[in-house]
Amino acid sequence: MTHYSLLQLAAEALLPSRRGPAFEQSELKSRYDVVIVGGGGHGLATAYYLAAQHGITNVAVIERGWLGGGNTGRNTTIIRADYLMPGNVAFFGHALGMWPTLSRELNFNVMFSPRGYLDLAHSEGQLDHFKRRANVLALNGIGARMADLDELRELEPALSIGLEPPIPVLGGLVQDTAGTARHDAVAWGYARGARKLGVDIIQGCEVLGLEIENNHLRAVKTNRGVVRTDTAVVSVAGNSSRVADMAGVKLPIETYPVQAFVSEPLKPILHRVTNLNLGYAYAGQTDKGEIVMGGNAEPMAGYAQRGSPLRIAELTAKLVHIMPFLSRARLMRVWGGIADIATDGSAVVGPSPVAGLHFNAGWGYSGFKATPAAGWCMAHSLASGKTHPLIEPFGFERFSSGAFLDEGGAGPYPWLH
Numbered sequence: 001m002t003h004y005s006l007l008q009l010a011a012e013a014l015l016p017s018r019r020g021p022a023f024e025q026s027e028l029k030s031r032y033d034v035v036i037v038g039g040g041g042h043g044l045a046t047a048y049y050l051a052a053q054h055g056i057t058n059v060a061v062i063e064r065g066w067l068g069g070g071n072t073g074r075n076t077t078i079i080r081a082d083y084l085m086p087g088n089v090a091f092f093g094h095a096l097g098m099w100p101t102l103s104r105e106l107n108f109n110v111m112f113s114p115r116g117y118l119d120l121a122h123s124e125g126q127l128d129h130f131k132r133r134a135n136v137l138a139l140n141g142i143g144a145r146m147a148d149l150d151e152l153r154e155l156e157p158a159l160s161i162g163l164e165p166p167i168p169v170l171g172g173l174v175q176d177t178a179g180t181a182r183h184d185a186v187a188w189g190y191a192r193g194a195r196k197l198g199v200d201i202i203q204g205c206e207v208l209g210l211e212i213e214n215n216h217l218r219a220v221k222t223n224r225g226v227v228r229t230d231t232a233v234v235s236v237a238g239n240s241s242r243v244a245d246m247a248g249v250k251l252p253i254e255t256y257p258v259q260a261f262v263s264e265p266l267k268p269i270l271h272r273v274t275n276l277n278l279g280y281a282y283a284g285q286t287d288k289g290e291i292v293m294g295g296n297a298e299p300m301a302g303y304a305q306r307g308s309p310l311r312i313a314e315l316t317a318k319l320v321h322i323m324p325f326l327s328r329a330r331l332m333r334v335w336g337g338i339a340d341i342a343t344d345g346s347a348v349v350g351p352s353p354v355a356g357l358h359f360n361a362g363w364g365y366s367g368f369k370a371t372p373a374a375g376w377c378m379a380h381s382l383a384s385g386k387t388h389p390l391i392e393p394f395g396f397e398r399f400s401s402g403a404f405l406d407e408g409g410a411g412p413y414p415w416l417h
């Protein structure tokens with residue numbers, strides 16, 4: 001461990017020229033063992049674990065814009081594991097378990113903050129459903145519990161919680177181990193770690209086509225030239241169907257814009273990320289004091305990275321009922337991302353019908369929390385040639401066999417049903 005004197009620390013702080021870039025730029029080579037399309041958290045995590053866990057370093061991450069400029073840098077950073085369906089319960093339980101040690105593993109502070117997640121029930125039906133979820137999670141060793149009104153008032157004194165209309169609250173599902181992390185630090189941490197191990201990270205490089213021969217992937221065509229490879233992973237949330245089209249693969253996915261917005265900073269008032277089950281409408285307070293808010297996707301499918309003011313008006317109207325302190329807060333910023341959502345609401349991960357072409361898609365607006373585990377499982381699958389059991393339920397086959405992983409009613413996409 002390095003020990004610094006006060007003088008050295010002062011020099012570090014005052015002399016920015018002593019600090020190099022977070023990682024060196026790479027030149028695109030003409031051949032790689034693995035090409036990863038998309039420099040978001042998922043693509044970068046896959047590259048990192050390929051190198052760190054399996055010694056596979058002849059890998060390129062190809063990003064058309066800048067690292068984390070897609071949904072990784074646009075999400076509301078919620079990390080939770082309160083799913084219901086067997087494949088999702090196991091995967092997200094494992095994913096949640098990877099966050100507490102991630103900063104240490106990457107030697108880069110991703111600011112994971114287990115501040116807790118609270119899901120409010122507004123009807124007897126929702127309360128019963130939450131009890132079922134709490135039981136399923138407990139049986140799987142994933143901490144989550146029910147809280148009654150007295151406990152909710154104690155946990156979150158600033159919330160207006162009661163049985164009165166128009167938005168009664170009957171109880172809640174609490175997950176104390178859930179929380180948030182700094183989303184772009186996750187991309188930077190994985191990028192730095194992967195680069196140190198020899199992975200090439202190429203920004204400003206767009207994949208424009210895929211060369212396929214006898215149903216085998218042979219090369220990836222980019223705006224900087226052709227890269228030969230037998231294995232590619234497409235991790236381009238929001239653009240998965242566009243890249244799949246290049247291979248003639250049809251994904252069971254629709255793409256929707258999703259918005260998020262943030263208030264001016266307030267004094268600490270909201271401890272947990274709190275969701276209202278009225279559709280989906282949530283808020284969480286950042287370390288800086290801003291209240292980050294979000295909810296359902298826009299109602300119309302599309303590729304615009306922005307949404308309509310109507311969704312913001314609808315979400316804030318709901319939130320203000322339960323969080324009256326928001327009524328006088330000003331909004332500072334609004335932004336949008338684009339989310340790929342599968343017809344059953346769960347991810348689509350694994351080998352495609354084209355040999356050598358793998359997808360890591362369909363995470364909707366729930367995939368930030370999945371970043372470490374998705375990368376880890378994908379790297380394992382590529383290195384061993386056998387799909388990791390945790391991502392097996394997300395495979396393409398379920399859409400032909402009918403074994404859907406129907407998380408629509410229980411997860412964040414109730415509007416699908």
Ligand SMILES: Cc1cc2nc3c(=O)[nH]c(=O)nc-3n(C[C@H](O)[C@H](O)[C@H](O)COP(=O)(O)OP(=O)(O)OC[C@H]3O[C@@H](n4cnc5c(N)ncnc54)[C@H](O)[C@@H]3O)c2cc1C
Binds near residue numbers: 041258
């Ligand atoms: C508003 C919003 C809020 C969200 N909130 C949460 C949340 O609170 N918690 C949660 O768990 N999840 C949340 N999500 C979802 C989460 O952000 C995503 O599931 C996750 O970040 C996906 O990561 P990724 O690495 O797969 O994709 P991205 O970060 O989108 O990276 C994909 C990259 O691929 C690049 N790319 C696209 N096409 C090409 C091409 N042809 N060639 C080269 N590169 C290409 C893009 O530029 C992009 O950088 C939210 C999403 C949105 C939009």
